[in-house]
Structures are given as C-alpha cells and as structure tokens.
Amino acid sequence: MKKYIVGIDVGGTNVKLGLVNAAGHIVARRHLPTKTYSRNKTKLIDAIINAVDELLVDMKLTRKNVEGVGIGLPGLIDPIQGIVRYLPNIPGWRNVPLQKIMQDRLGVPVFLENDVNMITLAEWKYGAGQGQDNFMCITLGTGVGGGLILNGSIYRGEGFVAGEIGHMPLEDRTLEMFVGNAHLQERAGRIFKNKNIRLEDVFDLAKVGNARAIEFWDEAGTYIGTTLAGVINLLNLRMIVIGGGVSANFRFLAPAIKKTIKQRAMKVQSSMVKVVRTKLLNDAGIIGAQILVKELGVKK
Amino acid sequence: MKKYIVGIDVGGTNVKLGLVNAAGHIVARRHLPTKTYSRNKTKLIDAIINAVDELLVDMKLTRKNVEGVGIGLPGLIDPIQGIVRYLPNIPGWRNVPLQKIMQDRLGVPVFLENDVNMITLAEWKYGAGQGQDNFMCITLGTGVGGGLILNGSIYRGEGFVAGEIGHMPLEDRTLEMFVGNAHLQERAGRIFKNKNIRLEDVFDLAKVGNARAIEFWDEAGTYIGTTLAGVINLLNLRMIVIGGGVSANFRFLAPAIKKTIKQRAMKVQSSMVKVVRTKLLNDAGIIGAQILVKELGVKK
Numbered sequence: 001m002k003k004y005i006v007g008i009d010v011g012g013t014n015v016k017l018g019l020v021n022a023a024g025h026i027v028a029r030r031h032l033p034t035k036t037y038s039r040n041k042t043k044l045i046d047a048i049i050n051a052v053d054e055l056l057v058d059m060k061l062t063r064k065n066v067e068g069v070g071i072g073l074p075g076l077i078d079p080i081q082g083i084v085r086y087l088p089n090i091p092g093w094r095n096v097p098l099q100k101i102m103q104d105r106l107g108v109p110v111f112l113e114n115d116v117n118m119i120t121l122a123e124w125k126y127g128a129g130q131g132q133d134n135f136m137c138i139t140l141g142t143g144v145g146g147g148l149i150l151n152g153s154i155y156r157g158e159g160f161v162a163g164e165i166g167h168m169p170l171e172d173r174t175l176e177m178f179v180g181n182a183h184l185q186e187r188a189g190r191i192f193k194n195k196n197i198r199l200e201d202v203f204d205l206a207k208v209g210n211a212r213a214i215e216f217w218d219e220a221g222t223y224i225g226t227t228l229a230g231v232i233n234l235l236n237l238r239m240i241v242i243g244g245g246v247s248a249n250f251r252f253l254a255p256a257i258k259k260t261i262k263q264r265a266m267k268v269q270s271s272m273v274k275v276v277r278t279k280l281l282n283d284a285g286i287i288g289a290q291i292l293v294k295e296l297g298v299k300k
Numbered sequence: 301m302k303k304y305i306v307g308i309d310v311g312g313t314n315v316k317l318g319l320v321n322a323a324g325h326i327v328a329r330r331h332l333p334t335k336t337y338s339r340n341k342t343k344l345i346d347a348i349i350n351a352v353d354e355l356l357v358d359m360k361l362t363r364k365n366v367e368g369v370g371i372g373l374p375g376l377i378d379p380i381q382g383i384v385r386y387l388p389n390i391p392g393w394r395n396v397p398l399q400k401i402m403q404d405r406l407g408v409p410v411f412l413e414n415d416v417n418m419i420t421l422a423e424w425k426y427g428a429g430q431g432q433d434n435f436m437c438i439t440l441g442t443g444v445g446g447g448l449i450l451n452g453s454i455y456r457g458e459g460f461v462a463g464e465i466g467h468m469p470l471e472d473r474t475l476e477m478f479v480g481n482a483h484l485q486e487r488a489g490r491i492f493k494n495k496n497i498r499l500e501d502v503f504d505l506a507k508v509g510n511a512r513a514i515e516f517w518d519e520a521g522t523y524i525g526t527t528l529a530g531v532i533n534l535l536n537l538r539m540i541v542i543g544g545g546v547s548a549n550f551r552f553l554a555p556a557i558k559k560t561i562k563q564r565a566m567k568v569q570s571s572m573v574k575v576v577r578t579k580l581l582n583d584a585g586i587i588g589a590q591i592l593v594k595e596l597g598v599k600k
Contacts (some may be wrong), residue, residue: 150451155450
C-alpha cells in the first residue's frame with residue numbers, strides 16, 4: 001500500500017493542497033479561495049477536509065493511504081503543541097488547536113508549521129538547499145520572511161518565531177520597509193511616474209535593458225545584501241536560498257546582493273556562502289509537509 | 301583519583317591557565333605574558349606546557365589526574381581538525397596543528413576552540429546562561445564578538461566563524477565601529493575634551509550622576525540594542541549574556557539596550573528575551589574548557 005503525505009499551504013488568498021509521494025513529487029492538487037471561508041473557522045476546516053478527500057478520490061486512494069498531513073500557515077504556529085496561535089491576515093484564528101481538530105476529523109497524524117519553515121524544509125530536502133547543514137531560505141513577497149536550517153536541523157527559536165529577517169533593522173527602518181512588495185510597488189510608481197505600473201512590468205523593462213528598471217532591482221538587491229551580510233557574519237551560513245514572488249527578478253537582484261555581501265561581510269564568511277534562487281517555487285509550501293510529518297512524527 | 305581539566309585562555313596580552321574541577325571551579329591558576337613568547341611559537345608552547353606542569357605540582361597532582369586540556373585562542377580555530385588557522389593579534393600562527401602538538405607533548409586529550417565560544421560554553425553550563433537552549437553570549441572589548449547556543453548546542457557555523465555580531469552592518473559602519481573599545485575611547489576623549497580620559501573614568505563619572513557620562517553609555521547601549529533587536533528577530537533567543545571588559549558598565553548600558561530592543565524587536569521576540577550580565581567574568585575563558593573537553597571528547 002503506497003503511502004502519501006497531504007501537504008496543505010494556507011495563504012491569505014488561496015489554500016493549496018497537494019498529495020505528495022515518497023520522492024517529494026506532487027501527484028494531485030486542489031485549491032480553495034481562503035476568503036470565501038475566512039470569517040468562519042469551522043467552514044474553512046470543513047472545506048479543507050472535503051478537499052483532502054477529493055484529492056484522494058481523484059487518485060483512487062483512501063485515508064488509509066495517507067501517512068500524515070502537514071499544514072503550513074501564515075502566522076505564529078506552535079508546531080510542538082499543534083496550535084495556531086495567531087494568523088495576522090486571516091481573522092478569527094487565535095489559539096486554535098488545529099492539530100487535534102484535524103486529527104480527530106481525518107484519523108491520520110497531522111502536523112502544523114509556519115509557511116516559511118515549510119518552504120525551508122522543502123528546499124532543504126528536495127530543492128536548492130539539498131544536503132546543506134547551515135542555510136537560510138528567504139521569501140520575498142508582501143512580507144519578507146525567512147527559515148533557518150542550522151547544525152543540520154530546523155531552527156525555530158525559543159517561541160517558534162525565528163527567521164524574521166524582514167524585521168531586522170536597516171538604517172532607521174527594517175528590510176521589509178525597503179523591499180516588501182508594497183514598498184517596491186510604491187517606489188516603482190514614483191520612479192516610472194505611473195502608479196499603476198506592476199513589478200512584473202519593471203521586471204520586463206529590466207529584461208529589455210531599461211536602465212532605470214535595472215537600477216531599481218539593483219537598489220533592492222543592495223538592501224537585501226546589506227541585511228544578508230549581517231546574517232552571514234552572525235551565522236556563517238553555506239547557502240542562502242531566495243524565494244517568494246519577488247524572487248522572479250532574481251537575475252536582476254543577485255548581482256547587487258552578491259556585491260554587497262562581498263563588501264560588507266567578513267572575508268571567511270563571504271567566501272563560503274552561495275546565494276541561489278529557490279528551486280521548487282510555489283510548490284515548496286506543499287512539499288515541505290513531507291519532511292514535516294517525518295521530522296515531527298518521529299519526535300512524538 | 302580525582303579528575304581535573306586544564307583550561308588555557310590565550311589572549312594577546314596574557315595566557316591564563318587554570319585547573320578546573322568537576323564542579324567548574326578553578327582550584328589553581330598560572331599566567332604568562334604572551335608577548336615575551338609571541339615571536340616564537342615553539343617557545344610559547346614550551347612555556348604553556350611548563351605552566352601546566354607547575355599547576356599540577358602546586359596541587360600535588362600529575363598528568364594522570366588530567367582528563368583533558370581545553371585551549372581558547374583569539375582567532376580562527378578549527379575545533380574539529382584541532383588546527384589554529386589564524387590569530388590576528390599573535391604573529392606567526394597560521395595553520396598550526398596545536399591539538400596534535402599539545403597531545404603529543406602532554407599525553408592527554410587536548411581540544412581547541414575560539415575564545416568567545418569558550419566563554420559561551422562556560423556561561424551556558426556554569427554562568428548566567430545555565431539551562432538555556434537558545435542564547436547568545438556577547439563580549440564587549442577591543443573587539444565585539446559573540447557565541448551562540450542554539451537548539452541546545454554550540455553553533456559554530458559552516459567554517460567555525462559564526463557569532464561575529466561586531467561585524468553586523470549598522471548604519472554605514474558596523475557595531476564594532478561604534479562600541480569597540482577604541483571607538484568608545486576616542487569618543488570619550490572628544491566629549492570630555494580630554495584625550496587621556498579612560499573608560500573607567502567615564503564609568504566612575506556615571507556612578508556619581510554625571511549627565512554626559514550617563515548619556516555616553518546610553519548612546520553605546522542604543523547601538524548595541526539596535527543590533528541585538530535584529531539578532532533577536534532573526535534568532536528568537538531566550539537570553540543574551542553580555543561580557544567583556546566594557547560590560548563592567550552594564551548597569552549604564554542596560555537601560556538603553558533594553559529600551560531599544562523593546563522599540564525595534566518584534567513583540568513576541570522582545571517579550572521573551574532577557575538581557576543579563578556575565579556571571580563568570582574573566583574566568584569564563586578558562587572554565588569553558590571543562591565543557592569543551594566533554595563536548596568534543598564525546599564526539600571523537
């Protein structure tokens with residue numbers, strides 16, 4: 001009997017579900033619009049349970065084929081107690097014992113993790129960070145987050161909120177205040193004197209050699225590189241994996257990131273770190289469930 | 301037969317040796333002036349070996365009573381290979397297999413570590429960081445360094461150089477360029493219009509309520525707190541232990557450090573971190589050997 005993991009990536013817009021095989025491949029998918037259900041916790045949970053069953057029916061499987069379920073959520077999660085503490089962008093979720101609720105409903109082991117750690121686990125085992133003992137995975141999007149693999153295991157911190165690289169001080173603000181989506185958007189509007197310009201447009205402009213667009217990404221890369229130089233001096237990492245929506249522009253961000261690290265990180269640290277782009281892209285939040293179930297499942 | 305550890309703290313000025321008992325207490329001490337020997341590696345090693353034997357004679361012990369030797373050195377150390385890669389302040393030390401040299405001479409297990417990690421190990425087991433799984437030990441002196449205990453073990457990083465908090469970017473410089481001894485000294489000279497003023501004097505002035513002196517330490521604390529806010533957001537630590545010469549002024553540094561952390565770190569992170577002063581002071585560099593010998597001894 002083949003064993004699968006169900007990976008569930010809860011986002012502010014969509015809930016994405018995937019059936020993940022032992023090799024870390026997604027063999028079936030579903031998705032739900034979060035907002036339809038977001039005012040009612042029970043309805044969202046019902047919809048997720050239904051979607052899990054639909055996934056199984058699609059593949060002619062039953063719950064008996066499911067080894068475990070891993071759920072990534074955007075907020076403060078206690079993976080050890082299995083409790084959703086707080087989701088800033090989904091109202092009404094405070095101290096929800098989601099692990100127990102889902103386990104009782106599904107009859108299979110369920111584990112929770114925050115979304116960025118889920119992505120980090122996926123990149124570590126199946127993505128750009130394969131085989132690394134000391135690396136950081138950064139997500140550039142509306143928020144700027146990060147997950148850490150240190151000494152060969154996930155590092156969650158004392159209260160499970162480690163990795164908040166977007167909130168590291170930079171000049172009088174924080175990194176996120178310079179390179180979070182909203183800031184980049186607003187800055188692009190000013191530079192191109194067009195408040196409807198999208199970041200995708202600035203990417204396209206850079207591709208055809210537009211100097212202002214190249215400079216735009218270069219500046220963002222310099223901010224990212226400055227913060228990363230500090231992280232590298234502090235943690236002496238082997239690799240930094242960059243993901244999230246904004247990382248689509250990796251080729252225009254990377255030169256400034258690398259140059260700034262070389263300038264501002266110490267020689268030993270900067271000589272041994274690689275900065276690379278995510279390999280699994282948007283699937284990482286689902287695939288990470290594979291590792292989460294095994295990692296937390298063993299400890300329990 | 302009682303078993304002791306010999307702890308050796310190699311500094312740019314002095315080499316301090318101590319015989320450490322199983323409870324982490326130093327029962328006998330010796331010290332040597334580093335500069336007398338620093339032009340000649342072999343002479344320094346000979347002098348250290350002699351001092352170890354003298355320590356034992358003092359206590360009517362022999363090398364058979366020594367379970368192991370731990371040596372802390374100020375520079376780039378490979379504790380796994382047992383090699384001193386580079387000591388910036390002691391000329392001539394490059395790629396020295398000190399572990400093997402000392403083991404061959406002494407006939408007991410010898411382990412190497414950088415000085416800040418040695419202090420961190422000591423504070424972790426016998427000092428202010430007792431029982432902590434996630435904490436950082438910071439040394440404020442000529443340099444500003446740091447050691448990390450993460451997930452309940454020492455975190456050395458990919459090339460054994462993690463912890464360099466003094467080199468984290470701060471404004472257009474680094475933390476060390478604001479609060480390293482030389483900078484503080486120079487700044488005190490300017491503020492008090494007396495280039496011979498010592499930091500001890502500025503401490504004494506603060507103690508009697510001198511507003512400029514209190515402001516001086518407050519400013520230094522704000523720089524330290526800004527960098528720590530970033531570290532706390534990134535690592536979600538439970539405790540930060542502050543040591544090194546400048547930490548003598550902890551009571552005047554602490555209010556600004558804590559205030560800045562509260563302002564600039566995230567709420568969950570800042571609410572769970574404690575900032576405290578070193579407990580073992582200058583003995584930490586010797587006492588750490590006790591833990592190092594056990595920690596690395598077990599792995600080999």
